Amino acid sequence: MSGAALEYQHVSVRYPGVADHVVCDFSLAVPAGSTCAIIGPSGCGKSTLLKAAADLIHLDSGKVMVGGKPTDPKSQRIGYMPQSYGLLPWRTVDENIALGIRVKYGTKADSAAVENIKNRLGIGDLGNRYPGELSGGQQQRAALARAFLLSPDVLLMDEPFSALDAITRDEMQDVFLSLWNSGHVTTLLVTHYVDEAIYLGQKIVVLSARGGRILEQIDNPLFGYRKARDGEEFLAMSSRLRGLIKKAAS
Amino acid sequence: MYMNMRKYTRMLPGWLRPLLTAAIAAVVLLILWQGVAVMMDAPIVPRPLKVFERLGLIFSGDIAAHAGLSLWRIAAGLVAAVGIGYPLGLVMGYVKTVDKFLAPIVYLLYPVPKIALLPILMLLCGVGEISKVLMIFLIIVFQVTVAVRDSIRAIPEETYYVFRSLGASFGSIFSDVLWPAVLPKFITAVRVAMATAISVLFFTETYGTEYGMGYFIMDAWLRVNYLDMYAGIVVLSVIGLLLFASIDFIEKHVCAWQYAGKR
Ligand SMILES: Nc1ncnc2c1ncn2[C@@H]1O[C@H](COP(=O)(O)OP(=O)(O)OP(=O)(O)O)[C@@H](O)[C@H]1O
Ligand SMILES: [Mg+2]
Numbered sequence: 001m002s003g004a005a006l007e008y009q010h011v012s013v014r015y016p017g018v019a020d021h022v023v024c025d026f027s028l029a030v031p032a033g034s035t036c037a038i039i040g041p042s043g044c045g046k047s048t049l050l051k052a053a054a055d056l057i058h059l060d061s062g063k064v065m066v067g068g069k070p071t072d073p074k075s076q077r078i079g080y081m082p083q084s085y086g087l088l089p090w091r092t093v094d095e096n097i098a099l100g101i102r103v104k105y106g107t108k109a110d111s112a113a114v115e116n117i118k119n120r121l122g123i124g125d126l127g128n129r130y131p132g133e134l135s136g137g138q139q140q141r142a143a144l145a146r147a148f149l150l151s152p153d154v155l156l157m158d159e160p161f162s163a164l165d166a167i168t169r170d171e172m173q174d175v176f177l178s179l180w181n182s183g184h185v186t187t188l189l190v191t192h193y194v195d196e197a198i199y200l201g202q203k204i205v206v207l208s209a210r211g212g213r214i215l216e217q218i219d220n221p222l223f224g225y226r227k228a229r230d231g232e233e234f235l236a237m238s239s240r241l242r243g244l245i246k247k248a249a250s
Numbered sequence: 251m252y253m254n255m256r257k258y259t260r261m262l263p264g265w266l267r268p269l270l271t272a273a274i275a276a277v278v279l280l281i282l283w284q285g286v287a288v289m290m291d292a293p294i295v296p297r298p299l300k301v302f303e304r305l306g307l308i309f310s311g312d313i314a315a316h317a318g319l320s321l322w323r324i325a326a327g328l329v330a331a332v333g334i335g336y337p338l339g340l341v342m343g344y345v346k347t348v349d350k351f352l353a354p355i356v357y358l359l360y361p362v363p364k365i366a367l368l369p370i371l372m373l374l375c376g377v378g379e380i381s382k383v384l385m386i387f388l389i390i391v392f393q394v395t396v397a398v399r400d401s402i403r404a405i406p407e408e409t410y411y412v413f414r415s416l417g418a419s420f421g422s423i424f425s426d427v428l429w430p431a432v433l434p435k436f437i438t439a440v441r442v443a444m445a446t447a448i449s450v451l452f453f454t455e456t457y458g459t460e461y462g463m464g465y466f467i468m469d470a471w472l473r474v475n476y477l478d479m480y481a482g483i484v485v486l487s488v489i490g491l492l493l494f495a496s497i498d499f500i501e502k503h504v505c506a507w508q509y510a511g512k513r
Contacts (some may be wrong), residue, residue: 054415073417080415082408089505103416103426130510156415223374 005032006053006154010062013048013212021060022048023212028205030154031071032067034225037191037201041249042213044125045212046190047083050156054080059156067153071136072205078103079152079185082160085143087131093142094127100150109149117145121175122197141175148179161196173199177219177224194241198222206244215248272495293476305481313485316466321489323379323451323462328440335391336436339398340428349399360392364368365450377458385454390443397439401432435510437501441494448490463489 013023098109123140204218222228287297342349375381455464470478
């Protein structure tokens with residue numbers, strides 16, 4: 001695989017009734033099989049960018065390419081995970097996990113594959129429960145299972161772990177990485193946490209507070225290295241990012 | 251005492267529990283009725299046993315036909331109201347511009363006590379079947395429309411995002427999102443409207459017809475036949491009970507997810 005699996009080309013977005021562009025002339029390439037973390041002040045347009053990639057909102061100008069073609073949910077496999085997980089409360093965990101395949105292809109998901117991914121995520125015996133009967137971490141696991149079962153061309157995750165407590169968050173980051181390592185799906189994730197960006201982003205993109213402009217794009221050597229958290233490099237990277245975000249917000 | 255009862259009822263199979271509580275309620279009511287009848291010792295409050303005896307005599311020959319016609323009117327009104335109210339609420343909830351135009355009309359008509367429209371209905375449609383069914387229709391249709399629209403509006407935007415990012419068709423959004431999201435409030439609306447519908451039906455059946463539970467009870471009253479009258483009241487309340495019980499039963503089964511975590 002070569003080239004960018006996900007590429008923003010001069011994307012501008014304006015919401016109806018709002019004069020200013022939320023995102024203005026945004027360009028970014030995410031290489032195939034890599035992860036990219038977007039970090040920036042609240043309200044800077046991070047969620048908007050993910051929606052643009054999933055073709056959920058109208059673009060004022062520019063386009064988003066997935067695998068070299070304009071993004072199109074009908075012909076491409078786009079894994080979109082909203083912040084609230086997007087599980088259906090009226091479907092069981094099993095049905096929720098299989099939903100992606102069922103809606104996409106109109107076929108039943110292979111039940112062995114569902115069992116397999118559930119077991120890998122440690123929710124093997126929760127298949128018959130409804131989301132309302134799960135903890136936040138378990139819901140998150142179900143949402144991840146659904147996203148990965150689809151084996152998407154690109155995976156878009158909006159603040160995937162931010163509703164979880166710190167310990168569960170660490171755990172879920174590890175779960176995500178282990179899933180990611182077995183397929184290297186091209187992933188764009190939005191996060192509020194500097195630590196999370198450093199652990200999960202091979203590339204880290206810092207956005208400005210207005211207009212969704214890229215302040216800095218960093219190739220992150222500390223990706224996937226949990227022990228890095230105690231090292232000097234991590235501290236340096238972390239304070240560099242924090243400085244940038246502070247600058248972005250001001 | 252309550253805790254103790256729960257402990258014992260818990261040992262019963264799930265489907266038996268509501269039946270048991272209903273039976274206990276019925277027995278308590280009958281005892282009260284018997285008590286009042288014995289105390290008053292007047293024909294206006296006959297004893298339950300006599301009423302049930304009478305009911306056994308006249309049910310198949312007489313009351314059954316009245317009850318059947320009343321049920322038919324309720325069913326016809328309900329089917330028409332759901333057939334129109336459900337799709338209307340769906341479109342209003344799903345398409346904002348439609349809601350903008352229709353919401354004022356619905357809000358204007360919704361609070362009007364439908365019984366106040368009865369004279370108009372009778373002038374327009376006569377005193378026969380149509381005005382009776384139309385009355386029930388009018389009572390239920392607004393509740394259903396508003397409940398369906400509100401439940402659709404309460405669906406978080408993110409739910410649609412997941413489906414659209416999968417390239418889902420409207421059919422799939424309907425069967426996976428709209429239909430299940432609407433069910434609980436829809437069923438509740440039908441249940442609430444049903445209570446009003448039954449009492450208004452009783453009222454409309456006192457004119458322009460010689461069939462229906464309303465006619466039967468009023469006729470028995472005019473004939474000063476209290477046993478018949480009470481038999482009619484018993485049948486009417488059993489009809490109500492059966493309607494409510496079946497709505498409850500349906501709700502428990504199709505909306506099981508609502509009780510998730512509370513089982
Ligand atoms: N539907 C909408 N209509 C109008 N404005 C909107 C809409 N959605 C978002 N916005 C505005 O666009 C800007 C960017 O929103 P977005 O949700 O992309 O921010 P974000 O970076 O994801 O923020 P957060 O970190 O708080 O999630 C915000 O100022 C927001 O108020
Ligand atoms: Mg956001």
